[in-house]
Amino acid sequence: xxxxxQHPSTLSVQEGDSAVIKxxxxxxxxxxxxxxxxxxxxxxQLIIDIRSNVGEKKDQRIAVxxxxxxxxxxxxxxxxxxxxxxxxxxxxxxxxYNTNAGKSTFGDGTTLTVKP
Amino acid sequence: EAQVTxxxxxxxxxxxKKLTVTCSQNMNHEYMSWYRQDPGLGLRxxxxxMNVEVTDKGDVPxxxxxxxxxxxxxxxxxxxPSPNQTSxxxxxxxxxxxxxxxxxxxxxxxxxxxx
Numbered sequence: 058x059x060x061x062x063q064h065p066s067t068l069s070v071q072e073g074d075s076a077v078i079k080x081x082x083x084x085x086x087x088x089x090x091x092x093x094x095x096x097x098x099x100x101x102q103l104i105i106d107i108r109s110n111v112g113e114k115k116d117q118r119i120a121v122x123x124x125x126x127x128x129x130x131x132x133x134x135x136x137x138x139x140x141x142x143x144x145x146x147x148x149x150x151x152x153x154y155n156t157n158a159g160k161s162t163f164g165d166g167t168t169l170t171v172k173p
Numbered sequence: 174e175a176q177v178t179x180x181x182x183x184x185x186x187x188x189x190k191k192l193t194v195t196c197s198q199n200m201n202h203e204y205m206s207w208y209r210q211d212p213g214l215g216l217r218x219x220x221x222x223m224n225v226e227v228t229d230k231g232d233v234p235x236x237x238x239x240x241x242x243x244x245x246x247x248x249x250x251x252x253x254p255s256p257n258q259t260s261x262x263x264x265x266x267x268x269x270x271x272x273x274x275x276x277x278x279x280x281x282x283x284x285x286x287x288x
Binding site for chain 1: 204213214215217232279280
């Protein structure tokens with residue numbers, strides 16, 4: 058089955074710096090890669106996603122890049138702010154007509170701390 | 174308000190006592206799924222459902238049951254809970270039948286403790 062590895066497990070940056078979190082996946086049939094943010098004591102919420110027909114997507118200070126050949130994708134946060142402090146999860150899943158189309162596999166999470 | 178509602182939020186029970194965690198969504202989503210979250214292990218999928226009366230195992234289905242008799246509800250059943258099922262559980266739904274190309278909407282979680 059699919060295996061998703063996420064690095065680093067913890068990341069501490071100074072306010073205003075950039076943060077990068079990387080994930081690798083094993084199943085070349087995976088074609089949907091969302092990123093979720095989970096604040097302490099709350100539910101995960103989508104912050105950005107990318108599909109396999111796109112190499113990069115940006116939404117204000119957040120961007121995601123995808124390298125299908127190398128099977129890895131990354132989350133980039135620029136101009137970090139204290140409210141960006143949270144746990145971030147990447148995930149990988151497949152589209153219809155694939156085996157295990159409904160399965161979604163998550164990385165183990167990255168705890169990001171932004172110091173004021 | 175569009176949401177996924179789980180109940181209860183907190184549950185303490187004893188080994189072997191059957192329990193059900195309810196999950197309901199009001200967004201007419203076809204896809205629903207259950208996850209457990211343990212420290213350092215991310216979110217692991219327990220069961221998922223692509224549509225009514227269709228359920229499949231995720232990565233950690235042992236000790237759990239689900240049913241999808243109607244579109245909005247997807248209860249998680251622990252027939253004989255054990256301490257290793259102590260965890261934080263999330264229900265999620267997604268609009269697409271595949272669940273594979275659209276984002277998940279999560280409930281607020283159920284913290285289960287089995288003694």
